[in-house]
Amino acid sequence: MNIPAEFDKIRPYTPEELPKIYEELIADPSFRAVVESVMPGIPFEALAEKMRLCRTNLEFQKAFFYGLLWDLVKKCANGLTFDCSALTDKTMNYTFISNHRDIILDSAFLCILLIDQKMNTVEIAIGDNLLIYPWIKKLVRINKSFIVQRGLSMRQKLEASALMSRYMHFAITHKHENLWIAQRQGRAKDSNDRTQDSVLKMMAMAGEGDAIARLKELNLVPLSISYEYDPCDFLKAKELQQKRDDANFRKSPEDDLINMQTGLYGYKGRIHFQTSACLNKELDEIKERNLSKTEVFTAISELIDKHIHQNYHLYAGNYVACDLLMGDTRFAEEYTEEEKVKFEKYLEGQIAKIDLPNKDIPFLRNKILTMYANPLINYLEAAKS
Template sequence: MAIPAEFDEIRPYDTGEVQQAFNELLADRQFSTMLRGIVPWLPKSLRNAVLKIAFIGVKSPLDFQKRFMKPIVRHIIWKYTDGCTFDDNCLPRDFSLRYTFVSNHRDIVLDSALLDVMLVKTGYPTTVEIGIGDNLLIYPWIKRLVRMNKAFTVRRGLTPKEMLRSSQIMSRYIHYAVTQKHENIWIAQREGRAKDSDDRTQDSVLKMLAMGGEGKPIDSLREINIVPLTISYEFDPCDYLKAQEFQQKRDNPAFKKSRQDDLDNMKTGIFGYKGRVHYHCAAPINTWIDELGDLPKTEFFAALSKRIDRELHANYCLFPCNYIALDELEGTKKYAQHYTEADKKRFEDYLKGQLEKVKIANPDEKFLRERMLTMYANPLRNYLKAKAE
């Protein structure tokens, strides 16, 4: 199937393009430097020879994921988590269906990578294509690697006119990928991660998804089979970096993260301890979206965002640290039945260790601690509200 040329600037590599991209990756000096840091005992000639042998038989991005990325991500799960679980009981038992997973955003790299492993492990025939901001594609080798890993580019920092065109092309591509390429899609519910873990779906994301189909927004969205997906981490290894950024912005409203900050967040998210991790699929919105069909367009998207949020919030997997954080912030023991003294000590030791990693001038420990506690309390707050509704 020939992919329309209008998608060339954003799409992942297609079958037939992966081999050339791989050869270009091996020839990239920055990629070689990165590999040398991972396996310093192997000379460049041997590193490349080993990779070339391992690449034999890889013809598509899915082949690449299964051959290279799946073992890496499984190692990350083994070494840096206490296990990753996946609940898809609300999805139909029909593996021929494809989905657009709209999820909360916890980790720049791993949100979709862990989902890929869970889908393959559960028996789904393919993984997900993912939207990744071009602000993270700092070097040519990173762009090549993510395109080999089924990523399409989300352009950032555009003028309003450019943003409209970019959103239209991306939406058409997502519809094309689901309906013609028969791929799943993963996309975050908002631009960037929710630094305080107060996960909210941006109307603009849903409006973008609706641009690329035919008919009314409800018909267009029905076409791509959206599934609200909740990602729960027991511990967020980037929590201290997020708290640090809160203080930097408090002290200097003009503060902006650097490219190195983005790389530090990616590295910390991958190689930091996460405790238990859980992915939970809600029922596809097609099972209830008709309830919103008579609303005017502006009210429709607001109501849809609210309903997706409720589905996401109701499916959080809660851990002792969530209850401890909310009790500490509120100065109560209201949720004490959900944790033990050992849980409290473990969480306190964890927070102390994370706060010690903060590397800024004049760290405001009280403020930083409150920000981190809020990150762990907000999923519980939203869960309780969703269940009450």
Template sequence: MKVPVEFDEIRPFEPEELPQAYDRLLANPQFRQVLNFVLPGVPLEMIKEKMHACKTNLDFQLNFCYGFLQKLVDKYTNGCSMDVSCLDTSRRYTFVSNHRDIVIDPAFLGKGLIDNGFKTTCEIAIGDNLLSLPWVKDLVRIDKTFIVKRGLSPRETLAASKVMSDYMYFVMEQKHDNMWIAQREGRAKDSDDRTQPAILKMMAMGGGKDSITEKLKRLHIVPLAISYELDPCDFLKAQEFQLKRDIPGWKKSAQDDVVSMQTGIMGYKGRVHYQCAPCIDDWLDTLDPDTPKTKIFDIIAEHIDHEIHRNYRLYPFNYIALDTLDGNSAHADKYTDEDKAAFDKYIAGQLAKINIENKDEAYLRERILTMYANPARNFIKASE
């Protein structure tokens, strides 16, 4: 299958490009350090031989990534489950999910698809702001990632969005693969998950002359609710809120992103659950064909939000945070005194990790509580 050259800057590596990419990685000192951590004591020559035996990106994921992800599940979670019961595992979908963790969200999805009977994982949309190191860019392009260009002028953004949209149709209809894309640019730091209509507009830019709904049906969108009992990056997100509040124009650095990635991967997440809602194809058929273009993306975004919100899996900490913020015990039947004591201890431990000037403990505590309360708020509202 010939991949159009217009996709060369954003697509994953093709099979014939993998050997050179493997060699570049293996020659990189930083990547070798990663290997020493992931595969301690394994000789480099043996890793090289195993890498070069992987003839496709999926081979690489199954032979290298899958085992590493299983170790992460075993060591840093209290179980990772996924429900795909409303999907046909022989079909391919575009998973649109809430976004908690830069690396783990799509990584656990790919593993979960294999565990649940899909014959392939998914291509992953990731912003180029996370790819400042050349070896990281090589690694993610081996790992079935396509690149979202950030920081462009409005005109450049429009052109890049059109190429990305065309690429998504190519993945679905020519490569016959799944895709994952976050419902918004960047993570929802307060866990109030809302789909940006701009993501849907981007998807509808490609796909030829079909109507908006017909185009989106061709991508087979599945709203996906990702629920972590604990977010290892919660204290970093709270810290970011205070820095943005106190320092005009404060922006995260590339190093901040690296710390977030490391913390998200190696931090304890408690129980993790991925819940797939039904594909929205049939629902799109129910939309009034005369719906104005100015409204249709908002309507679809609201539907995806409702599907994600009602499919959260909530844990005692979510209800404790909600009751604490609301100053009542309206959901006391959802947790015990032991749960409450454990949550208070957890929050104190996370706050202690924050080391910034003029540390505003009350504000930071409120921010972390809000991160755990918002999924409960949205779930309750979606379930009414």
């Protein structure tokens, strides 16, 4: 396929490029050290040969990531389930737009779930702030990721957004790929998942026709991701206190690495992914309302939020957290005393992991409870509409 050169810096590698990139990774001592720690007991040379046999990105994903991720589910979770019954045509190419809980696993789990559905995996939007080592950047581009450029000036950001939008439309219409993008930049630290209009505006920069027509070309599908436990909840709470205490606080690349490692290997309990139907019909209905351009994006953001919130899979901890946060027993029928004790013990354990010199335990407790209560609060609100 003839891919325009303008996408070369952000797109996934093509199959033709893979042999050269494999050799660069195989020769990288940092990559080798990580692989040997993740796959102990397997000779690196055997893994290198296995890489060389993968002729496409999808073959690489199936050969390496598929098995690794299902093993991770066995070790760090109590099951991973997927409901995509709302997708009536699984041969179409979709842009999955989801809430964002885990830096790596949200899109990675979606890929293995799609493989089990005999569907194509997704090309993944990933921020370049996470690509802190050369081998990571190469590996994610083998793994069908396209790069979201961060830390740019306003003019550069506009140019980068337009380029990314053109690439997403090209990937859907010419490459016939599925895509995944988070509904907002970064994870919602309080799990109050809201779609940023700016994400939709970026996606509507390319394509033909008005904003609705451009977004319809991408076949948007809201995706709800529900983890029973978020291994990074204590790190998110810690960051919230750090930002409260220091207005200039910024996470370091090392902090991002710690979040990635904790998210990967921490206990997640049960995990559920659920899609809504493709939004194209509902986008037509929004068009009929003759809204202003600004109102159109707000209406679409609210529509995506409604679908994501309605499709949350709620766990006992969500109900317990809401009661503890509100100081009442409104949802007592939704959990047992044993489940309440278990969640309170979990909460204490997560707070104990937070290492801060001026540790504000009531603040941190409130923030973690809020993370688990917000999905329930949003679910109930969406159920009314």
